[in-house]
Amino acid sequence: MTAIPQERRLVTAIPGPKSQELQARRTSVVAGGVGSVLPVFTARAGGGIIEDVDGNRMIDFGSGIAVTSVGASAEAVVRRASAQLADFTHTCFMVTPYEGYVEVAEALAELTPGDHAKKSALFNSGAEAVENAVKIARAYTKRQAVVVFDHGYHGRTNLTMALTSKNMPYKNGFGPFAPEVYRVPVAYGYRWPTGAENCGAEASAQAIDQINKQIGADNVAAIIIEPVLGEGGFIEPAKGFLPAIAQFAKDNGIVFVADEIQSGFCRTGQWFACEDEGIVPDLITTAKGIAGGLPLAAVTGRAEIMDAAHAGGLGGTYGGNPVACAGALGSIETMKELDLNGKAKRIEEVMKGRLTAMQEKFPIIGDIRGRGAMIAIELVKADSPEGAATKEPNPEAAGALAKACHAEGVLVLTCGTYGNVLRFLPPLVIGEDLLNEGLDVIEQSFAQI
Structure with missing residues (x-):
């Protein structure tokens, strides 16, 4: 399906020096109104992996916003x-x-x-x-x-x-x-x-x-x-x-x-x-x-x-x-x-199982929702550091979590009217090992913040 090894690999900080160099070039010629979630410049992508110009390989939980469902270089x-x-x-x-x-x-x-x-x-x-x-x-x-x-x-x-x-x-x-x-x-x-x-x-x-x-x-x-x-x-x-x-x-x-x-x-x-x-x-x-x-x-x-x-x-x-x-x-x-409808249902099963277990540990996960490989968690504020969650939107947590995941080589996106939702849109062809590894990183990021 793709020549890119299907494994996460960090060889530099994210973003790496070549991405930073390209970002400087971009800033001088690309309109400021065009934003990017993560200023990491892609060299290759396929399956569940995005490889950047510095040789880092990131697990893709975004699919170019639900675009590369069949992978970014499907045969x-x-x-x-x-x-x-x-x-x-x-x-x-x-x-x-x-x-x-x-x-x-x-x-x-x-x-x-x-x-x-x-x-x-x-x-x-x-x-x-x-x-x-x-x-x-x-x-x-x-x-x-x-x-x-x-x-x-x-x-x-x-x-x-x-x-x-x-x-x-x-x-x-x-x-x-x-x-x-x-x-x-x-x-x-x-x-x-x-x-x-x-x-x-x-x-x-x-x-x-x-x-x-x-x-x-x-x-x-x-x-x-x-x-x-x-x-x-x-x-x-x-x-x-x-x-x-x-x-x-x-x-x-x-x-x-x-x-x-x-x-x-x-x-x-x-x-x-x-x-x-x-x-x-x-x-x-x-x-x-x-x-x-x-x-x-x-x-x-x-x-x-x-x-x-x-x-x-x-x-x-x-x-x-x-x-x-x-x-x-x-x-x-x-x-x-490849029966990608079946694959999407399996992704839902894995993700919802893992996220439900996380919700028990981290009360700021107010809601887990979505279907197939279109899954999200809504983050809310807790009454106290160890207390029960309220329903007050927590966009700060969503931003901090996304940042922590990005630093560890997992690309996630935020959304929501209140900016407090972490959304997951993995390619439907992602391997289950990569899916679970990405979820491990998300769980570690929760523990950090």
Whole structure:
């Protein structure tokens, strides 16, 4: 699968001297607004390992934010993309089309939930996919309002910033934002005032009540939700919430859009996270894990909705680039051949087992949640050094833990509206020994802080 030895190795401090040298060059020419979690410059990556320019090998619990699910140098992705590179890099599908785009659309029709007729349009990024889903929904319904949810994240373009909940770092100072966007409550069980068991029914009732009172269902073009909320903290909406919202959309002629950009393509142990409660969305947006690291995104949905936009109304110069399409076909081939849904479920079993044991030792772990290889822990403050935990968010602990893990050669990411969530997105092809070693480092880091 990859030539890189699948073992953690530290030969310098993190970051090492070559990374520091490159960081100095970067600072002089790369815009300051482009941040990096860890200023370690990658030389090679594959399987569950990232190797930097100093020869350090780090265990990858980030997958480039859920992108390299099949690994960062998967054989089928490299083989297919290389062959396509040799044939042609670009014609623009809107000028002269090619088979790869059609093949990806066929694969999406086969893999996405529901047995209705489906069509797809391909783009470059998740934000672009969400923005086009809104365009399509507005064209189909002849309505304008878009409903999104607390803690949701949908991108960094002007419209998708409006759809996103979190101000820093995504929105601060970048307004004014697109109009006709309305935010309603989501079923965040851990923080629901009356407890997790009532959360699904109460949150859906509140959300529907707000839509009816404040917007009017007849004015809503689309309801957009991540079936597992990503940047917001890997929140799984409490059971019953998604089916109630999807049914409300259906009853009122509203296009129900599942944003599966982070949760799709085997990440949660199913092809798509919305399958968990049998949700069949009208439109589904995908990106990240779709193409093994090449820039590709899609909107897939009911044929009659997808066809609502006029010819020429959807597209973009690079949308569905042939090399990226080849990468996607290689990525899907790998997912099927290696049963990466099964692998994701096994990762969940190992991680949740280990993290639950840690929670007993470290009361600042307030919640363990997620599915498949999309797992998170929410960190909270303790009443006293040895006391029980409160539910007060503890972003300082999340930052300190991430830093401690990075120093020991384990790449982890933080997220959450309050900045207090440590999220784990290992490649689905990671070896179980590496997975456990990464968890050992996390446990040692907890003991340190």
